[in-house]
Amino acid sequence: MHSDGDLLDAQISFGLERIAAYARQKQWAVAEQYGLTPTQIAILELAAARTDGVRLTKAAAQIGVSQPTASDAAGALVAKQLLERAPDPDDRRAQRLTPTKQGAQLVSRLSRGHSAVAVAVPQQRRAGLFATLAQTIATLQSSGEVPIQRMCLTCSQFEQGRHDDAKLPNHCRYLDQPIGPLGMMLDCTDHIMSADLEPA
Numbered sequence: 622m623h624s625d626g627d628l629l630d631a632q633i634s635f636g637l638e639r640i641a642a643y644a645r646q647k648q649w650a651v652a653e654q655y656g657l658t659p660t661q662i663a664i665l666e667l668a669a670a671r672t673d674g675v676r677l678t679k680a681a682a683q684i685g686v687s688q689p690t691a692s693d694a695a696g697a698l699v700a701k702q703l704l705e706r707a708p709d710p711d712d713r714r715a716q717r718l719t720p721t722k723q724g725a726q727l728v729s730r731l732s733r734g735h736s737a738v739a740v741a742v743p744q745q746r747r748a749g750l751f752a753t754l755a756q757t758i759a760t761l762q763s764s765g766e767v768p769i770q771r772m773c774l775t776c777s778q779f780e781q782g783r784h785d786d787a788k789l790p791n792h793c794r795y796l797d798q799p800i801g802p803l804g805m806m807l808d809c810t811d812h813i814m815s816a817d818l819e820p821a
Contacts, residue, residue, distance in 0.1 A: 640738055647734025655701060655727065660686055660694040662731060665703055665720060669728040672810050674719035676709060683768050703727060752802050771812035773805040778813055 645659075652662050663684040668675045675683075681691035695718055698704035703724035709715040720728060742750055759774050761767040773779045773791070783792040789799035795811050806812075 644734035644738055647737060648731050651727070651730045651733075655703070657701075658694065658697075660684065660690060661698055664691060664694050664718070665698055665724055666728055666731065668704060668718045669720045669725055670808055670810075674707065674717035676715050676717055678715070680718065685768070698724070748803055751805075755805060755807060758807065769814070770807060771809050771814075772807045773800075773809065775815055776809065776812050777815045778811075 648662065649659075657665070664675075664680050667680050667683055677691055677695055678688060680695070681688045684691070686694075695704060695706075698718075699706060702721055704718050705721055706716045706718060709717045739747075755772065755774065758767065758770055758772065762769055762775070769775050773793070774781075776795075778793055778795040780792040780794065782790050784790050784799045786799060789801045789804075791800050791805070792798070793800050793804075795813070
């Protein structure tokens with residue numbers, strides 16, 4: 622006999638699978654026109670989300686594939702003129718992947734499936750959903766299930782609970798201003814990894 626908790630877990634799992642399937646369907650309908658694989662989509666989106674592009678090794682770690690697999694996918698994207706390779710200014714032996722203009726335009730079309738999910742959430746429930754997502758990602762990170770994300774909770778510039786204001790309790794040293802739950806980011810372009818989380 623299943624407990625109420627088991628039943629709820631199963632229903633949450635089913636709901637997440639349905640939402641993910643819907644977003645993927647919308648995404649793949651666009652990607653199919655370009656003959657893109659899920660790995661290629663993930664690398665292209667990752668590169669576009671970073672103002673200075675992404676290293677191949679970082680991309681492989683973030684999307685959970687081997688470096689040879691990521692290299693093959695990146696090579697295909699370069700051949701399709703959706704990505705460009707450029708020397709990494711921090712390490713001349715490495716390269717950064719950045720989207721071309723065509724690649725950036727494609728990413729905006731690929732994101733519509735996930736955007737459709739976000740706007741389907743009632744306005745008054747979005748803050749709660751965001752807080753739940755952030756905490757879920759933080760929990761998965763701490764258990765090593767997902768790579769460290771560029772979110773406020775992993776940033777050296779983030780101070781949790783610095784202010785007495787219940788609406789704006791946290792502080793971003795980079796912006797030098799208090800921030801509340803809705804001001805927090807899950808993927809911030811100005812993220813500076815906390816020293817405690819940097820690989821040894």
